[in-house]
Amino acid sequence: MDPVFIAAGFVVLAIVYGVYRRYSYISLADVPGPESASFIMGNLKELYQGQAAEADFKWQAQFGNIVRFRGSFGEDQLMISDPAALQYILARSGYRFPKPHDRRTLSQMMNGKGIFSVDGDNHKRHKKIMLPGFGGPESKAFLLLFKNCAESMCNKWMEIISHSKEGSVVFNIPAWVSRATLDAIGEAAFDVRFNSIDNDENALARSYRGLMTDVFGSPSDGMLLFQDISKYIPPRILKYYIEMGKSPRITRMRETGNLATSVAKQLVKDKAEMLLGGKGSRDIFSLLAVKANMDTNAKAKLTEEELFAQMRTILAAGHETTSNTISWALLELARWPDIQSRLRAEIWETEATVHARGDVNFTIADFDAMPYTAAVIKEVLRLCCVAYHVHRCASQDDILPLSQPITTRSGEVIRELPVPKGTRIVVSIAAYNRNKELWGEDAHLFNPDRWLNGTAKEKKVTSIGVYSNLMTFLGGVRFCVGWRFAVIELQAFLTEIVGKFEFAPTDKTELIRREACLVMSPTIEGEVGNGVQLPLRVSLARRTGKGCQTPGCR
Ligand code: HEM
Secondary structure: OOHHHHHHHHHHHHHHHHHHHHHHOOOOOOOOOOOOOEOOOEOHHHHHHOOOOHHHHHHHHHHOOEEEEEOHHHOEEEEEOOHHHHHHHHHHOOOOOOOOHHHHHHHHHHHOOOHHHOOHHHHHHHHHHHHHHHOHHHHHOOHHHHHHHHHHHHHHHHHHHHOOOOOEEEEEHHHHHHHHHHHHHHHHHHOOOOOOOOOOOOHHHHHHOOHHHHHHOOOOHHHHHHHHHHHHOOHHHHHHHHHHOOOHHHHHHHHHHHHHHHHHHHHHHHHHHHHHOOOOOOOHHHHHHHHHHHOOOHHHOOOHHHHHHHHHHHHHHOOHHHHHHHHHHHHHHHHOHHHHHHHHHHHHHHHHHHHHOOOOOOOHHHHHOOHHHHHHHHHHHHHOOOOOEEEEEOOOOEEEEEEEEEEOOOOOEEEEEEEOOOOEEEEEHHHHOOOHHHHOOOOOOOOHHHHOOOOOOOOOOOOOOOEOOEOOOOOHHHOOOOHHHHHHHHHHHHHHHHHHEEEEOOOOHHHEEEEOOOOOEEEEOOOHHHOOOOEEEEEEOOEOOOOOOOOOEO
16 A cells, blocks of 8 residues: 555544544543642642641632642642542442552552552452451451550550659650550461560561651652652553662662561461461461462462562551551540540440459440540541542543532533543542531531531441541542451550550640651651651559559559
8 A cells, every 4th residue: 555645544543533632631620729839840749748638628628629739740630528529439430540550559669569559350359358357356356455465555654654753754655656556466467476565676666667757758849740750650660760769768668668578478487387287376367368378269369479468568557557546546635635534534434344244354345335435536537547648540531420519610510520531539538537518617626526416427328438437448449458457456555545544745746747658647847857756745544532453543
C-alpha cells in the first residue's frame, strides 16, 4: 500500500480521536475548590505541608464534602468526604477505584508485596487468606494478652513514679506505648516476645520508633512535587529508584524494611519448625501460614515472599496505629479532666463488679457493659483518626452519586458528579469523621456524649465504615482487617492505664502538633526534628474509700 496513503490514514484517525476526546472529556474545573497557589505546585503545599487534615477541615467548611483542588501542573484532583460518594468509591464499585500505582509502589517498599500493595483479584486472594486470623473470636481471645502488655508498661511507670519526689513524672507517652503495642502485636500475631518494654534496646522497636516522621514528616517542596508526578513514572523505574535511592529518608525506610524482613524470616523458620513438630498455636500467623500452605488450590496460596510481606504489614500496621491512637486518647483525657474522671469512675465501678464475682480480669462482656468507655473510644477514633487520608484513582470515566447536591462554580446544581478516568481522589477520612450531618454541629470537639445522646449517626442510611459508621478503619473492599483487634486492644490498654494513673497537661501540651506523616503522629511545635513527642504529667490515680486493695488507694 502507498506509504503516503497510510500516513494520511493515521493523521485522520488522530484528528478524529482528538475531536472525540475534546468533546467527550469530562472536566472537573467547574467543581468548587480553593484557588491554586501556583501552576507548578497547585494546592499541594497547603494540603500536605500543614498539620494532618488541617487543609481538609478548612476546605470542607468552605466548599463542602466534594472539593476540587489542583495537583502539580494544573491537574484537577478531588478531596472527598461525602458518604454516598465514598460508599460508591470504596464499596459499590468493587475495584474500579484502585490505589494509584505510586502509592502501591510505596507500600511495597515499606512492607513488601503484601496486602497493602496489591489490587483486584490479587487483593481478594490476600484478604481471603488474612481474614480468618482477625475474626471476632480470634480478636477477643487476645484480650488478656493485651491487658498483660499494658500492665507491664504500667508497672514500669509505677516504679518510676514511686522514686519521684513530686509523686508524678512527665512521660513521653508514645515512646512507651509504642513499645507496649509492639510487644502486643509480637505475641498476638506471631507468638513471639519482643520484650521491648523491658529492653529499650530492642532493635526492631528502635527501628520503628519515629519511622513515619523520619520518612514522611515535614515534606519539602521537591519531595511533594516528586510524590505528585511519580504517578507518571513507570512502576518498574519508580521501584528501581526507591530500591537504589540514597536519600536519608529512603535509606531509613529500606533499613527498617530489611530488619523487619529478617525478623519475619526468622519467625517463619521458627514457626515452620513448631508446626512441623505438631505444636500449632492460635496466633494470627499460625492461622495464616496454615491456611496459606494447606489450601489445595494453588491460586489461594501465598508465596514465601508474600508471607514475609504479610508479616511486615501486620508488624507495621498493627502497632504504630494503635500506639498513636492510645497516645492521642491520653492527650484528650488530659485536656478534659471531667471526662477522664467519669471514664475512671466507670472503670473502677466495673472493676468492683469483676472482683465481687471473684475474677481478676475484665471480660469482653464487662466491656460491653461499659457505655461511657465505649463512647470515649469511639470519640477518640473519630476525632483522632491516625490514618487521615487514603488515595484512590478512577480507572475509567465514572459517575459518583452524592449525598447532597453541589452547586458548581457556574451555578448549576448537580446531584451526581461525572469524573474522568485517571482522576486522583484523596479520601479524607478525617473530614468524613467531622461531617456535621453525621456527627453534630460540634463535630470538631472531643465530646464522648454524642455517642450516648443520639447525636452521632452510627446507623445512617449510607452506612460505610466498619465500626460505628466511622471512616477510621475505612470500609468497602479494603476495610482494615485489624479493626476488631485494634478496638479490643484500645479497651484493654485504656482500662488498665486510666484505672491506674491520672494524666495532666504540661507546658508543651498546647504546642503539640498533629504531624502529617501518613500516620498522624504527635510532635512539638519548634521541636519537630526531635521526632514523636507527647509529654504528659502522670501520677497515680488516688482512690478513696475503705477496704480498697488496689495500688493508689489511700
Ligand atoms: C487504630 C488502629 C488502626 C487504624 C486507624 C487502621 C486504619 C486502617 C485503614 C484506614 C486502612 C485502609 C488503608 C488503605 O486502603 O490504604 C487499613 C488497612 C489495613 N489495616 Fe488497619 N488500622 C488500625 C489497626 C490495625 C491493626 C491492629 C492491624 C493488624 C493487626 C491492621 C491491619 C491492616 C491491614 C492488613 C490492612 C490492609 C487491608 C486491605 O488492604 O484490605 N490495622 N487500616
